[in-house]
Amino acid sequence: MKRILLLGAGHAHLVVLRSLVQEPLHRARITLVTPHAKQVYSGMLPGILAGHYRRADAEVDVAALAERAYVELEQGLVERLDLKQRMVLTKGGKSFAYDMASLNVGSQIARGFRGAQLALAVKPYEEFLARLRMAERIAVVGGGVAGAEIAMALRYRGAQVTLYAENPVLSPRVAKQLGKREVDYRPGMAVTAIEPGFVVVSGSARQDFELALLATGATAMPWLRSSGLATDERGFALVGATLQSVSHPEVFAVGDCATLRETPHPKSGVYAVRHGETLADNLRRIVSDAAPEFYVPQEKALALVTCGARYAIAERGDWGAQGFSLWWWKDRIDRRWVRSFK
Ligand SMILES: Cc1cc2nc3c(=O)[nH]c(=O)nc-3n(C[C@H](O)[C@H](O)[C@H](O)COP(=O)(O)OP(=O)(O)OC[C@H]3O[C@@H](n4cnc5c(N)ncnc54)[C@H](O)[C@@H]3O)c2cc1C
Known part of the structure; x- marks a missing residue:
């Protein structure tokens, strides 16, 4: 019997678990190693901050899902792979042997400037939500879509929010909404340090806040x-078209922690979900000694950006639209996603 280790309960592994609930894989012993028994769904995180959702609305009960999938759950943080011995080692000192392993551990927030550790990082989401306290003046560092959504959500809750963006990567539509919602958006203003008391330094400019959040890029x-x-x-x-590591084919990597060598694409939940569908098939194929199939990424993914209030922007390539009805559409999609694991 093959021993399969699933590392992390990211989007892709949730899809694998759901597939195993529908059709168990009896010829393998599968273990999931992940730090939390419940996983917060990132797509609904801004909605939790805005007060549209309770945390429970946006959580997947990973432990219950694993049980229904006949997968053992081990709570822990992986800190090393011993690729020669085919062992996974966790922070708590446990080790797990595998014949096949799959990595879906996501990414972490970049902390590339002095004092970054003083700010509260939005990842891991569980820690972020546990430590977040509302404040009147909040700095959000990192001007990607996640930073913009978080800034607008906190503004909606009444805070004065400044959004620092090293690179102005937001679409004109999203940038315009930031202005409309009175987020103090500072594109091109790279944060160079955070000092105690939440003093945010950008070159020669300094401003103090009651709270600083980090939504800087994925590392x-x-x-x-x-x-x-x-x-x-x-x-x-680095993985090939079958989502197997190019150096160690017994290791798969999916979601944000993986880069496809032949067809690199942006890191987002939408792609991670698709990885999960191919991974679920490929694990079954390998257990049955069949050749794994190729993952073919879609050319463009739909982005749905929430704007604090029940208002959203949809963008796909050059196409875009916005309005209240799009928020309700996203709400339906997100709730259906979380419900699909119940
Ligand atoms: C606020 C916010 C909103 C977002 N909204 C959207 C959106 O609407 N649409 C979209 O497509 N993308 C969105 N994203 C991006 C999206 O969250 C990520 O691209 C997506 O979560 C990546 O999924 P993943 O499957 O790679 O892993 P993740 O969902 O990041 O999950 C990683 C898993 O690995 C676990 N883990 C971490 N470290 C370890 C370890 N050492 N050992 C074991 N387990 C570990 C974690 O606990 C978690 O279970 C958003 C991001 C943020 C921050």
Whole structure:
């Protein structure tokens, strides 16, 4: 019987677990190693902050799902792969042997400036929600879509919010909404330090806040590279078209922690879900000694950006639309996603 280790309960592994509930894989012993028994769904996180959702509305009960999928759950944080011995080691000192392993551990928030550790990072979401206290003046560092959604959600709750963005990457539609909703958006203003008391420094400018949040870009878990797995230049696991590591085919990597060598694409939940569908098939195929299939990414993904109030922007390539009805559409999609694991 093959021993399969699923590492992390990201979007892709949730899809795998759901597939195993529908059709169990009896010829393998499958274990999931992940730090939390419940997983917060990132797509609804801004809605939790805005007060539209209770946390329970946006949580997947991973432990219950694993049980129904006949998958053992081990709560822990992976900190190293021993690729020679085919062992996974966790922070708590446990080790797990595998014949096949799959990584879906996501990414971590970049902390590339002095004092970044003083700010509260939006990931891991569970820690973020546990530690977040509302404040009147909040700085959000990181001007990608996640930072913009969080800024608008907190503004909606009544805080004065300043959004620092090193690179102005937001679409004109999203940038315009930030202005309309009175978020103090500072594109092109890179934060160079955070000092105690939440003083945010950008070059010669300094401003003090009651709280600073980090929604800076995704960086790779350092142990992916240090374990000896082939990685891209940023340290994300490099995989081929079957989602297997190009250096260690017995290791799959999916979601944000993976980079597809032949067809690199943006890191987002939408792609991670698609990875999960291919991964579920490929695990079954390998257990039955069949050849794994190829993952073909879609060319463009739909982005749905919430704007604090029940209002959203939809963008796909050059196309875009916005309005209240789009928020309700996203709400239906998100609630259906969470419900699909119940
Ligand atoms: C506020 C916000 C809103 C977003 N909204 C959207 C959206 O609307 N649509 C969209 O497509 N994308 C969205 N994203 C991006 C999206 O969240 C990520 O691209 C997506 O979560 C990546 O999914 P994943 O499957 O790679 O892993 P994740 O969902 O990040 O999950 C990683 C898993 O690994 C676990 N883990 C972490 N470290 C370890 C470890 N060492 N050992 C074991 N387990 C570990 C975690 O606990 C978690 O279970 C948003 C991001 C943010 C921050």
